[in-house]
Amino acid sequence: MVIDLNKISIGTKIPELKIEPISRTILALYAGASGDHNPIHIDIDFAKKAGLKDVFAHGMLVMSYLGRAITNTILQSRLKDFKVRFCSITSIADILTCRGEVIDIKERNNTQLVILELNVTDQAGDVKLTGIASFEK
Amino acid sequence: MLDRNLIGKKYPIIEFRVSDHRLKFFSKATGQTDPIYFDREYAKKKNHKGILCPPTFLMIVGMEQDNFYKYLQDLNVSIKSILHAEQEFIYEELVYEGDTLKMETVIEDMFDKKQGLLQFCTFKSIYKNQDNVHVATIRFTIVVR
Numbered sequence: 086m087v088i089d090l091n092k093i094s095i096g097t098k099i100p101e102l103k104i105e106p107i108s109r110t111i112l113a114l115y116a117g118a119s120g121d122h123n124p125i126h127i128d129i130d131f132a133k134k135a136g137l138k139d140v141f142a143h144g145m146l147v148m149s150y151l152g153r154a155i156t157n158t159i160l161q162s163r164l165k166d167f168k169v170r171f172c173s174i175t176s177i178a179d180i181l182t183c184r185g186e187v188i189d190i191k192e193r194n195n196t197q198l199v200i201l202e203l204n205v206t207d208q209a210g211d212v213k214l215t216g217i218a219s220f221e222k
Numbered sequence: 223m224l225d226r227n228l229i230g231k232k233y234p235i236i237e238f239r240v241s242d243h244r245l246k247f248f249s250k251a252t253g254q255t256d257p258i259y260f261d262r263e264y265a266k267k268k269n270h271k272g273i274l275c276p277p278t279f280l281m282i283v284g285m286e287q288d289n290f291y292k293y294l295q296d297l298n299v300s301i302k303s304i305l306h307a308e309q310e311f312i313y314e315e316l317v318y319e320g321d322t323l324k325m326e327t328v329i330e331d332m333f334d335k336k337q338g339l340l341q342f343c344t345f346k347s348i349y350k351n352q353d354n355v356h357v358a359t360i361r362f363t364i365v366v367r
Contacts, residue, residue: 104253111251118244118251120285123301135302144306145281149252152277156256161316167277168310168361 088158090222093199099185102154107142107179115146142175147213151205154183159220169203169216179207190222197222224297224332224341224366231296233327238283242319245273248282262319275317280349280358281309283325293329297343299366307342308363315357322352330361341366 088099105111109127116127121143124131132140148169155164175181182205189200203216242262249259257264258274265273294301317323330346344363351357 111253114247114251118247119282121282122285123291125302145278145309146252148309149276149278153252153254153256156277161274161277164277164313166310166312168308170308171306174305 090159093187093190093222095187095189097187099154099158099201102150102157102183104150104181104183107175107177107181109140109177111146112140112142112177115143119143119145121145139177141177142179144171144175144214147171147175147181147205148216150181151183151185151203151214151216154185155201155203155218155220158185163220163222165198165219165221167216167218169214171214172212175207175213179213181205181207181213185218223338224299224343226332228296228329229332231329233293236283236286236325236327237322238286238325239322240275240279240317240319242273244282245275245279245319248279249276252276252278270316271318273319275319275321277311277313280311280317280323280325280360281362283323283349284327284347284360284362293345297366303367304364305367306362307365308344308361310361312359313357314359315351315355317349317351317357321357323357324350 112126116122125135126140126143129140185201185203187199188202191198198219199222201218203218205213246260258268258270259276262273291301325347327345327347331344334341342363342365344361347360349358
């Protein structure tokens, strides 16, 4: 665990996680591993027929990277809720950065619940997704 | 317009055994660096009963249907016109390699934004393990353009 749970307070940030550039290989591997074979993510001919310039990343791949940023910081057993809203598509060669910051700490069932505000942006600062996670302190 | 009469529609329960092979493949594909997600011996040293499923892994269970995109036929929309809009995981218990999961899905809600230009549909899935313990709830929301 990277952060000391006793020292977290509103404004505490989890360490940023920077991801290697999105490649076609990564999307092919994720399609196979996840079972999501939607051709819009792996077949450029299909993407073009759908009116796009190229394939784009699975939203769940981006959320999975964000999940890594969380579990790099806290034990997964503490994680209670993880929710995201997808804002824009992630393209080939995008370099993503995952971030999280404590925005609230509440009491629930005699334990403290820490609320993290999350986002993933690309190299241009465009927001790919925003989210909220909560974990037990 | 999406047919709102479909709200409440249930899908057949899907049973899925979490294999170590699939977990390792998923961890590789998502660039996982923490060995508890791909190394059994390491995970056991960290007091886990085996390789741990990472937070987004449960989403793949829904892909194991004969035709995951059957719901698109129900909604009468093209695969080209949908995007993943929102996703939520609510965790009750950890899931490990070797567990057998049962997932039951229902169409929970439909709503629209921008005077109906964007239509949304939320699927809610309840996951239970081989001991019939509720391990997680997932909400999967798509937008139809």
